[in-house]
Amino acid sequence: MSEPVAPYLTVGLSTVVRSITSRAQIAHNLDIVEEAVHAAVSVVGINMPVKLIALAEGALTGFADEILDIPHVTAARDLFVNIPGPETERLAALARHYDTYIVAQCKARWPEILPDRFFNTLFVISPAGEIVHRAAKNHVWCRERSCTPHDVYDRWVELFGDGIDAFYPVLRTDDIGNLGTICCSDGE
Template sequence: MSRIPKYNAVGLSPTVWGAEERSDIETNLEHIHEALSAATWLSGLELPVKLAVLPEGALQGFTDEVFDMDHATYREEIAIDIPGPETETLGEYAKEFETFVVASAKEKAPEYDEKFYNTAFVIDPDGDVIHTHRKVTPLLPVERSVSPHDVWDDWQEHHGDDLDDLFPVVDTEIGRLGISLAIEGAYPEYVRGLAMNGAEVVCRIACPEPLVANESWAIQNRARALDNTCYVVAPNLGTYYVTPDADTPVDTFGGGSMVVDHKGNVLAEHAYGAGSSYCAATVDVEGLREFRTSSPLANWIKDLRTELIQPIYDRELYPKNLWLDRQPVDHETYAEEVTEAQIERMVEEDIFVPPYHERDGEE
């Protein structure tokens, strides 16, 4: 195994036009090329750019979520194949700029005729898709993507339930890469899954307001890096046009693109979100490896007492197989059938305590 030189990682914050049909993705791909060209050129003046990370939604936007689209209709009209023409275009960019590219898209689920996943992927400098990760928890209650947990019985049968099947990591010439797809990064367990599978650089791709302005995004990124002794490259989207023809954009995501080191230090941050930009910082994988294997204290996961942790999760909470035999439902129905039921369940199991006005008169 050869030594990995220091390199620069860039997190792109591109402008995005929400796709109404699959062909609209081309506009976003053209803009991504412009952003990549600028980011790799300027950031490459210091050290070679070997990792370029795109935020969630950079290809298609969030049309399914914003307009509460029928799941099967979105799959038919906007979701893509991976690999496919769109990843081939990104592969050409990876070859041109001699960098690994991390991106994501709503993907036609290969196992189903009418379902789609939210899938992140890594493209190597040869232009090949070398890694995929299906988002394990959508942005609830609005995102319509299917999680492996939503089709759990099928997923276990066809894919499995090991770390590689749920929190995959790819070993590359720039280190071991894992992807935390947007809201996944809000849950410590899902990033811990990547770390326990060997991830050294976690790409945490995007998060909407109000989670940026209230600092949840930054706190989560720094905590996930510190908790797991890993780098976190966390780009957020720039300006967002809800449709291809929209006249006025919305700063839906609020900026905050950042790179965090394995000690939780913010190495670079692009604070504002309006417009297109990027952040960049140096990644030292060999330094990370030395720290992990020499620190007696701050490489926390070596000290996990797993027998103590297991009882925390030794119960079913969120229901599995929700969409195994039907399509994801609209926002209102989901709120009634799932969100409200989950809150009631947490109260019934004495995990949550209801507020006073709901407790008044109990005795």
């Protein structure tokens, strides 16, 4: 039998986001995220530890590809992140500093699946600063151009299998419990 999870607090942050037109502009959004994390943990973590910080979808990259009608391959090559990469390392530094998990969702390349394509990707960074979980959004809004696992089904199954965990993975932890990562569009 597993031990019960000790009580902890979570923080959900919805920050101001600049829709990016170049990858370098993600740094501005990360500056805002860092300030918000420092402020939130300082205020909320007074009586109980903050063990989970969740960022709003698009907090790093925004949705300029949809708004500006940027072709998918161009957006994949020029705008979106790699996981891991310099952007996730900045979040990893915060996770280590506050000994907390950080959950973020942004448009990211998965070159091991398909080059020049991106997925709307949820990822989790552990308190040790390691990426311990990734999940691709399965259902996208009509304007969203992100690939989904079903768009590349044969390759997805080859890499991750065809069970429910391949499409709706769960992160199992001893310190904060299990985190389900059902990524879907607004209203679903």
